[in-house]
Amino acid sequence: MNHTSMPKPPSLLRNPLSFFGLAVAITSTAFGLPMMFVDMFSRRTHPYLAVLVYLVLPFVAAGGVGLVLLGALWERRRRRRRPGMVVPPLPSIDLNRSAHQIAVAGALTTFMTIVAMLSVTGYRAYHFTESVKFCGLVCHQVMKPEYTAYQYSPHARVACTQCHVGPGASWFVRSKITGAYQVYAVTFNKYPRPIPTPVKSLRPAQETCEQCHWPAKFFGAQQKTFTHYMADEHNSPWQIQMLLKIGGGDPSVGAPAGIHWHMNIKNDIYYIASDEQRETIPWVRVVEPQGRIAEYMSMESPLSPEQIVKSEVRRMDCVDCHNRPSHIFRPPDRAVEEAFETGRLERSLPYLKREAIRLLAQEYPSEEQALSAILKGLAEFYQKDYPEVYREQAVAIQQATAELQRIYSRNFFPEMRADWRAHPNHMGHLNAEGCFRCHDGLHKNREGKVLTKDCTACHTILAQGPPEEVAQAKLEAQPFRHPVDVGMDVTEFKCSQCHTGTSGL
């Protein structure tokens, strides 16, 4: 028989699997393209839309194409095995017949309805994935510490994506790729506890924080009152009033001076940290606008020239000081003091601060166990040491218990091992090294100039002591007075050597 005279066999693609694959590929492309345009032309960032458009849909479309090919292979094998097989023809549609008209119209309407419904639900779903709720709640267990702390922070109304992703396409896609890995890590329980800080891939603050905060803003000096309570029987208050020299970084808006001036705008500061947490900073370089370069080396832990060349150099930005703008995990002593100050804890309960710190700072296997230990522990202490107080102030003790449990739930997350120790706050220098990572008086440049640890370089103390005294005092610059005599000049040390968040224990 002559091959050429034979009618061409029907296409190998004519099989159910290939049809299905084709439908998948066409539908996902039909969804993906419009969404891609939405994404490209909208001014807001749509982090999770990108997951869909750039990661999920292409895979689905590729899968569809794969199915088409697989179907063709399968069909070829089938025909080889059964050579005489008759391939059924495609059904023919005749639009002159009213039954066919109705069927076609019905099929088209159903198809359009499904497309419309899918677009609406898809659009809603996508908006949900972009929301704070999605970031904070979908991986509930993992994000609980950050989400909880965030809700009680000055940035509670700022969306997660505004700090963690920011505007523009490239960071968008980057966040998608890390996001995809995170989904995997959570699904297979491979995530670290706690989630490590600093966030290595955090976008530079110029492109996130500075979208809202004008970096040239001049703050001047701000008067701030710190109220503390001692861990003694009376929970005695102690106040420190100071002028914080925040200043500004742009000479066109204010005198260039203060904390914000030296750190950011017209000059660059680079540093090397010798640990992952950026707690130990042996080397710092300043490049001033006039081009003057100064390098400071820690005399405690100097680096060799080879080590400097090998190390990763980071440019300092807002987050090196404001590392907890939104996820603030308070240390036990500060959290308790805040509750005294706002009246949520009753100051007349003897040794309440000491006992509260003792109960909060312990290691517990779970939040549940912590809450019951607090309930039991506080009651037992007063029952045993202060039976009259236990009887007469029963309500205050109950309220204190509830408040301590609340403090615990907001600041300590044993399941994720997240608390003030895992996430120290770099503002100031009392409970963590903070500014003293560089300003410890031990970083020197070649000319012998030291990065200042002068107690008046960053702030001026105007008054200090018990609140009655502070209220009467004439405000004037004065040297720091440590509230208790610890038998040494504390200014010679780093405050955080003793103040680890549990001072008074």
Ligand code: HEC
């Ligand atoms: C005001 C800006 C801001 C907002 C809003 C924000 N974050 Fe953060 N987030 C940060 C900064 C800054 C860090 C710490 C970066 C560092 O030290 O490198 C951080 C760290 C984290 C970390 C790492 C663990 C840790 O505690 O350091 C996670 C997880 C996180 N954020 C999740 C979220 C989630 C979820 C939301 C929304 C509910 C959110 N963030 C909102 C700024 C923000």
Ligand code: HEC
């Ligand atoms: C979407 C806008 C937005 C972004 C992004 C943003 N902030 Fe803010 N930030 C605010 C607003 C609004 C306030 C004032 C909140 C208030 O006082 O109620 C604020 C307050 C602050 C304060 C003062 C906090 C206090 O205790 O009073 C600091 C410090 C700060 N932001 C730092 C940062 C840093 C660092 C980043 C980047 C990691 C950042 N912000 C990102 C809007 C933003």
Ligand code: HEC
């Ligand atoms: C050298 C460390 C350092 C750097 C870098 C830094 N800040 Fe600050 N900032 C401070 C200190 C210290 C304060 C005063 C804190 C306080 O009031 O308790 C402050 C205060 C602020 C305040 C609040 C002022 C107020 O009215 O309470 C804002 C907002 C702020 N900084 C934003 C930023 C932004 C945005 C950047 C990055 C462009 C930045 N800071 C970089 C140390 C720094």
Ligand code: HEC
């Ligand atoms: C990464 C290291 C580093 C950290 C952390 C750091 N600084 Fe600095 N600071 C510097 C350098 C470098 C200079 C500039 C020294 C020079 O002029 O050569 C400087 C200068 C200053 C000055 C000006 C001092 C003067 O001589 O007049 C102030 C004020 C200041 N810093 C405040 C702070 C505060 C407040 C913090 C913590 C919130 C802080 N710094 C954290 C590196 C650091």
Ligand code: HEC
């Ligand atoms: C490099 C800048 C810098 C230097 C040097 C510095 N401080 Fe501070 N200090 C700060 C900042 C910033 C804060 C505010 C932290 C905050 O707002 O929570 C602060 C806060 C304080 C407070 C109040 C803390 C509290 O919670 O009550 C005391 C007290 C204090 N400093 C004492 C000192 C003493 C004593 C020295 C000298 C050994 C010193 N400081 C040197 C930056 C500095």
Ligand code: HEC
């Ligand atoms: C040698 C250890 C030591 C050093 C160093 C030290 N302190 Fe203290 N500090 C204490 C002790 C102990 C108390 C009393 C705790 C109590 O009874 O509440 C205390 C109490 C305080 C209090 C009252 C609030 C509180 O937490 O109890 C402040 C404020 C304070 N210190 C500031 C500082 C500052 C600022 C520095 C650094 C310049 C510093 N201390 C360095 C041991 C130290």
